[in-house]
Amino acid sequence: MNEDVTEIIPAAAKEDLATVVAFVNLANRLMLDGRFTKGQEQIIVDAIHLVNEKTTLRPKG
Amino acid sequence: MGFGLIARLNEVFQNLDIVELTAIAAKENEVKMVDLNRDQMNEGVASTGDFIRPDYTPFTVAQKRLKGQRYDVVTLRDTGAFQDNMYQTISGSQYDFFSRDSKAVDLHTKYAPEIFGLTPDSRKKAWNEFLANSVRSQINTKLQS
Numbered sequence: 001m002n003e004d005v006t007e008i009i010p011a012a013a014k015e016d017l018a019t020v021v022a023f024v025n026l027a028n029r030l031m032l033d034g035r036f037t038k039g040q041e042q043i044i045v046d047a048i049h050l051v052n053e054k055t056t057l058r059p060k061g
Numbered sequence: 062m063g064f065g066l067i068a069r070l071n072e073v074f075q076n077l078d079i080v081e082l083t084a085i086a087a088k089e090n091e092v093k094m095v096d097l098n099r100d101q102m103n104e105g106v107a108s109t110g111d112f113i114r115p116d117y118t119p120f121t122v123a124q125k126r127l128k129g130q131r132y133d134v135v136t137l138r139d140t141g142a143f144q145d146n147m148y149q150t151i152s153g154s155q156y157d158f159f160s161r162d163s164k165a166v167d168l169h170t171k172y173a174p175e176i177f178g179l180t181p182d183s184r185k186k187a188w189n190e191f192l193a194n195s196v197r198s199q200i201n202t203k204l205q206s
Contacts (some may be wrong), residue, residue: 001174002155005083008184016078021074021082028071031169045066057193057200 016055023051073203079196080154086195087156091149093191097183098158099144105134108178113137115172136174137168 027044030036036044087094098108107113113135117125125132128138138144146161158177159165170175179187 001178002157003108003178005087005154005156006080008087008179008188009079009083010185010188012096013188013193017077019081021077024067024071028067031067041066045070048067048070052200061083 013057016057019055020048020052024048070204073200077200082196082199083192084151084154084156085188085199086150086192087149089127089195090191094148094149094156094179094187095158097179097187098177099147101183102137102144102176103131105136106180107173107175107178109175110180110182111175113172113176113197119147135172137172143168 027048031041031044068114077192101112105112105157115135117132122132128139130136143160143162143164146165147158148161150157151157159169
């Protein structure tokens, strides 16, 4: 009986990933707009990693 | 990575397909996926969450009693060949289970296609116990490549 893996992925995990994707996209646009200097990039990257760590795909009970 | 790291991260994240990553994770964890389906069978439960029907006949119950096997629910386990030869297939985002045992088609017909597949609880268990980790690991690999 065929089933789709989509049914396995919790809605919260999809939302978490969407949050990270949106955050990274925003950071990229701000970077392209010249809002950040090269020196500030690492701070943003660290923030991206933090957001990724805190939200991405965390198991839900 | 130097300047352009954010652009690189953005590129990776924009192209992430969580469904594709989950299908890969399911493939990588075939043994655990099949174990979940087998565990359900041993509790007499189909992928719908309902008990596997029809019940064993009085003759089968008597035989199972003699063998010291469980007979209060339909486990589809006697010699173990059917369950031991179960496998998972993945096609795109679709996953399925079956058995290489010669009785597979008969059992599939006699009971229901739903003897194969995961209940909502098993899906949740699959995600929490190994699929999420595998997806996370794939994302990390992409970020580091």
